[in-house]
Amino acid sequence: MAQWQEVQNLANAYLEQIHELYAGAALPMAVRQCLAAWIEDQNWRQAAEPLSSHARMLFHSLLVLLWERLGSLGLGNEDFMLRHNLRKAHRDLQAKFEECPETFANLVANLLREERRILRLGQAGGQGGAAPAPSPSPRNDREQQIQRRLAELHTALQEAERAFRHLEDMQDAFDFCFKVHYVPGEDRTNDPQYAQQIQALQAKLQILDRQRREVLAQIQQLLGRSETLQDFVLQELEAWRDRQQRACMGAPEDTNLRPLETWFTELGQGLFQLLRLLRALGELRLKVTYERDPLKAEPPLLEKRLKELLSYLIQRAFVVEQQPTMPNAFKRPLVLRTATKFSARARLLLRLHDRNHPMETSIHIDRDPPKIKGFRRFNILTSSSKTLLAGDSPQEGLVCDFQYLTLKEQKDSRAGKGSKGSGEGPVVVTEELHLITFTLAYAYCGLELELETSTLPFVIISNNSQLSSAWASILWFNMLSPDPKPQFQFFSAPPAAPWPLLAQVLSWQFQSVAERGLAREHLLMLAEKLFGSKPSPESTLSWTKFSKDGAAGFSFWAWLDGILGLLQEHLKQLWKDGLILGFVSRKQEKKLLKGKRTGTFLIRFSESILGGVTCTWVEHPESGPPAFRAVVPYTAAELVSLALPDIIRDYQLLVEENIPENPLQFLHPNIPRDEAFGPYYSKREEGNLMEQKKYLNRRLIRVSI
Template sequence: MAQWQEVQGLANPYLEQVHQLYASAALPMAVRQCLAAWIEDQDWRQAAEPLSSHARVLFHSLLALLSDRLGSPGLGDEDFMLKHNLRKARRDLQAEFEERPEQLANLVDNLLQDERRILRLGQAVGQGGGTVAPSTPPVSDRQQQIQQRLAEFRSALQEVKHTFRHLEEHQDSFDFFYKLHYQPGEDRTNDPHYAQQVQALQAKLQMLDRQRREVLAQLQQLLGRSETLRDFLQQELEAWQERQQRSCLGAPADTSLRPLEAWFTELGQGLFQLLQLLQALEDLRQKVTYKRDPLKAETPLLEQRLRELLSYLLRSAFVVEQQPCMASAGRRPLVLRTGSKFSARARLLVRLHDRSHRMEAKIHIDRDPPKIKGFRKFNILTSSSKTLLAGDNPQEGLVCDFQYLTLKEQKDSRTGKGSKGTSEGPLVVTEELHLITFTLAYAYHGLELELETSTLPFVIISNNNQLSSAWASILWLNMLSSDPRKEQQFFSKPPAAPWPLLAEVLSWQFQSVAERGLSQQHLLMLGKKLFGSKPSPESTLAWHKFSKEGSSVFSFWAWLDAILGLLQEHLKQLWKAGLILGFVSRKQEQRLLRSCRAGTFLIRFSESVLGGVTCTWVEHPEGGPPVFQAVDPYTAADLAHLALPDIIRDYQMLAEENVPENPLRFLYPGTARDEAFGPYYSRRQEGDLLEQQKYLKQRLIHVSSR
């Protein structure tokens, strides 16, 4: 099914996310709907690369298709509004992207990625039962509190502006009255009206003093509200960072920054307006002041407090939106290979900046490296700085998007060579953690700051055969560390993992690879394999038992990761449909099949062959106990030539009389083989018997002998 069709079938909460996605995008939903199939068939990521001519080709193709659609007789009078929207969209897209079609390619590529993210979330929630625990948090009370407090903040800000305008008017009146009736140096003691004028002037001064104190009190209260709101936003940001961390491990989590960006921006706008208000108060004080003027003592303190609040807000608002990830890594970020391209992106959630100021973003790798013997050093070969231009589309926000980055290890000055993937220190390469730091020179309304944020720690490898071990390190670190940015020496003494937490993370791996997590029965078998018996909630597993120790051939993680690779490449649909029982011990499979009719089979993963899957079936000979048969495990090399459903359909067992038969009749617990696997059989091309054939038709089948 096409992606756009699947999106339209989502539940309302996820459809609302799609509507929000396109509400703030330069590509209207009407265009997405009209050209859905064509849009999904194009390679927008390749078109978005610098100096790519493909972007302009796609841009003009899109405009031409819209023109054809507008002239199509299929759009009748009842589609008048759709015609209007498409015509406007075509005009707007041409005006916006005529000179920069690669930005349109990047926009569409990001929209398609966001759609897939929302689709995965919606489908994961719809399927339920596969995951150990729900990972997408419900709408929280804190989010409602933020909305409510922002509304109160807006109202209070309007009140203080209103009070300030009254103060301005009264000060102008006082100033005029003072200059009109009070002439210093003149002797007006005989003037009968002078005493009344002085008394009136004194009354106006007292009123001016009260209004100044009222404005200052409102500002004090508003700053208090702002600090509380800032704390709520900080908590929500920390929750988002936790979701992002879990998402990096494969958990189905919503990592959209749009709500936070809107909240941070609104609070930032309000605080900068307060800063301007304080500066206006200082202007009033310069024009009129007096003894015990409250502005003289309190305004500097309020401004200092406000600037500290703004600085804190802006520094918190600079976040890593996309963790370092290679384009070929799929669902496994934070593992980088030297010489391979990767990307990372930071975002400033407060969408306010001075367009006359050159806002430069830079990236640094291992800016403050840990003091570990043999710790490798790397250079970023491509550009490590980027200027955010004033003409950037405001809908895209303030983004520092670094793409097509590559790393190269620094040569050892003593040998002139790099370490070639080995570490001289106590840590192996796949346990050595590195960081990228973003810095941003920010300026707005006289406030200048250098903002800084860091990625999660990542592992740098030089060979693909290190990828599995590196991913194990990323899992262990982010599973057990709440603030991994401060733990580059984490693997000097890695802590043990509680079994309930490890079980959840293992389930996420299957959820992200094959869209179905692990059941409690799966986890029970894995727990017994790790601990030797049924684990308890208090059971913990040491790092070396997870990633290094195991059978004489491979570790537990190497065995499990090979199964994940097999699922991703060859068995995804079967696993997702629940046709593979998967993790079943030999003893358990016999218990399950013993009471089933002859020919009942199940599919499980091999425990002795790395990345292997096998079928076990039961036979009931006359006058004897049940007999259990299992075929040699199929590996990725086998399944690359013949898909598992076709193997099951055509599998033959030679009896004593050399008569072939298929012993696989019913999928456990009792579903007919063709009913279960029929939708996944490859289509056979049957030849015409009357047509003269040069060769006889042939097909591959698997045959076993008793």
């Protein structure tokens, strides 16, 4: 479904944001509406690049299409207002952007990006805040179009090659006849045979001229096809970047680069083939030329346009395949620790390079650091340059794998005795964003370029106690920043997070750690904990309330991350299999257990202890209301000695006459305890009383009085 069509299906709250977006925009919504499909098919971000000739072409194409749309409208009263609005839009756009089409391209690119952001929020909100279950996505229409257009481009290139060879043969024949029959300097105007020969040569020249123009027209058409195809490929690249960014936050996304690598390489091969064809046309002109020769003016312009296209494609083909990651980072990239090894990998998606030209890749950290007091500077230890090499097989492309890198903080020479050094300043260490840039000297077929790509922003810590806060910063930035490049002042006034988007990101954390995300009821409990009531799609949470404030002495994120750590180390399988209810308020807990028989229990996370899990069960006395009892929460300190299933099996309560009894009989809603947890019990080792000089087996159990 087209983006504009999806936008129009949003709920009213998000449609209001779309209206606000276009209320102050120089592009009227009426133009966006009537040219929706064409606008979405163009690569406005590329056109906005400095020195690009693409912006002017797109701007004038839009004006032409707008005028054609005006001409297609009827003269009836029902179209009167639309005609007026479109005519005014045509006049205003032409007056405002005629001299600066790049500004217009940038405007449209930003509008489309904001539409996508609002669309993501609206779609997340429409699911009630629950994260969608991961499922393999089918091949989309754009991928199918890319495959089809690549095949069409290949066929058209073959036809152009055949037309060129035919032109070459035709020119050789003309050149031979010209040298045989035309003798310059002789006056043979009275020779009828010579006049016929000159006339025949003139006819051959006209045919040759027509063939040259046909080949140039084919190349012109191929360039247009290539530009459209490149737009589709680059849109897929942007979609991959979005998926990679979400995967870094824990989302179950496919970040395989193989399809993109194939498309970039096939398109690059076609463009370089076209470049060689243009250069061969130039060589034909050196052999035969004439007045108003089309090979004199057109090929240089076409070659300039083709090189722009190639340069932009190759620049975008250089990507960061693996973001900076420490080993054993528990699926938390983009948090690095000083003096601890980490790795990052760049890839050139275009499998074309000059083997006689070694392609050196260099890495730099914070090439353009912000002028912020206290911003820390670092050096990358070990080698900071490597040669781009082919992967394990020819199909794996060109990769540059930087492993075993470490960071060391630069000492501020101005920090004298008693000074706090470079760490002094308003920037919190876990909110300080850094960037690694890869540069590559590329050469192929006479085209030499300096390529550059950058990682996502990352945080540098000095000890493990900062890891949780740093990860919160990474989540917040990648969730809310419209630009993946670091905004070093981002955390000086961080934006609030819409609850639907935050709910999805929180669910990803549980999905990545324990292979089961958060259900709708989990998210509702968390929302009530944060907002005090049921959330709405417009509910937002501030950064401070998420990561800093907390009535219990710790922040919401510290509490949630403690639970994630407990799941990772001790409860992963139980959570994955749905035996832990997890997030249940005390009110909801009583509601769930009230109507159940005595001994029915549920497992939930503690709200008062970091990284705690407890069991609550119901008892129905002979008279009076039901009683609800809970175990003192277990933390990692206890679970490292005794697994939770064994605790549940062996838990005992001293009842009348001090007879121990296990009150945990049925897992909510009504599953017998041993049926639910039997597969997870540890095997008992029975002691043999007949054997002498051996200790009896002893087990640690909890007994409540």
